[in-house]
Amino acid sequence: MPETSRIASRRWAGTAGRPVAEVELLLTGLAVWAYGVALGLADGEAQAGERLQAAIAAACQGFAALAAGEDGRLWFLGLLLAGFPAPGQADPGPTDSGTDLEDTPDLLLYARSGAAGWPTTGAEPAAALLDRLGPGRVIQALRRLPGDYRIVCTLYFMADLSYEEIARVLQYPVGTVRARLHRARKMLQKSLWQVAEAEGLGDGPGDPSQ
Amino acid sequence: MTRRLDRTTCEETFRRLDDYLDRRLSPEETRLIEEHLHLCEACSREFVFEASVIEGVREKLSRLTAPPDLVARISAQIRREGEAG
Numbered sequence: 131m132p133e134t135s136r137i138a139s140r141r142w143a144g145t146a147g148r149p150v151a152e153v154e155l156l157l158t159g160l161a162v163w164a165y166g167v168a169l170g171l172a173d174g175e176a177q178a179g180e181r182l183q184a185a186i187a188a189a190c191q192g193f194a195a196l197a198a199g200e201d202g203r204l205w206f207l208g209l210l211l212a213g214f215p216a217p218g219q220a221d222p223g224p225t226d227s228g229t230d231l232e233d234t235p236d237l238l239l240y241a242r243s244g245a246a247g248w249p250t251t252g253a254e255p256a257a258a259l260l261d262r263l264g265p266g267r268v269i270q271a272l273r274r275l276p277g278d279y280r281i282v283c284t285l286y287f288m289a290d291l292s293y294e295e296i297a298r299v300l301q302y303p304v305g306t307v308r309a310r311l312h313r314a315r316k317m318l319q320k321s322l323w324q325v326a327e328a329e330g331l332g333d334g335p336g337d338p339s340q
Numbered sequence: 341m342t343r344r345l346d347r348t349t350c351e352e353t354f355r356r357l358d359d360y361l362d363r364r365l366s367p368e369e370t371r372l373i374e375e376h377l378h379l380c381e382a383c384s385r386e387f388v389f390e391a392s393v394i395e396g397v398r399e400k401l402s403r404l405t406a407p408p409d410l411v412a413r414i415s416a417q418i419r420r421e422g423e424a425g
Binding site: 150153154157158161162165166169170175179182183186187190191236237239240250251252253254255256257260261263264265268269272287288290293308311312315318319322 | 354358359362364385386388389390392393394395396397398399400401402403404405406407410411413414415417418419421422423
């Protein structure tokens, strides 16, 4: 029997006989989807991988309890978040600065980047600065947010969840999610600008070819 | 009826910008915001910039995908758990 057929014929214990291959496909898909969330909440790739594998172990153990019709994404995120300190208990951020992100005026990035000579008009005015920062620096900026704001922002940007979905995962009122997300966006702008300054981009784009 | 374009209107628009970007406003609120953005160049510039930051951050973060070796380890882990029962 070919290897794929043998795998497909196996049954997952305790899941009403669902094929192992089907469960593997489902859980692997969830893990790939949730990787960004793990990365946003972890200190780095290694820790993100460890937390993701711990969530997968919990998912394998608890898969039979996943109710029919239940949103598997939110269920898996609950398992993943259980591996991180609860926001407000052991605040994971800011991790690399003592700056006060909470004191952030409106439109900070618009004002600072514009004053430095970065584009503020056009179809995608922030793209030039964000392109120069790249994904690595953008997630660095996200990780510098205080825990309560970092987790909401991570679920919003990384998992693309709605306010209601974030509220269900974190067991917050929707109004709390909305308020924290609005504030987190402002903090993220300040953090992005601080990272940009640290990268020498605070004086404008200069000549990108140099 | 012509709506007055004054500072209060700009502040009100800005206060609702995040909700507008996340499509959290009622059709009537959305219409009022869009009407103001159409008339007010400063708010329109700020709106486009804010939307661009959100879209740009989302786009950059979406590039951070799981490394293939981690995906392989997770698949193997799931198979082992399934076989162990």
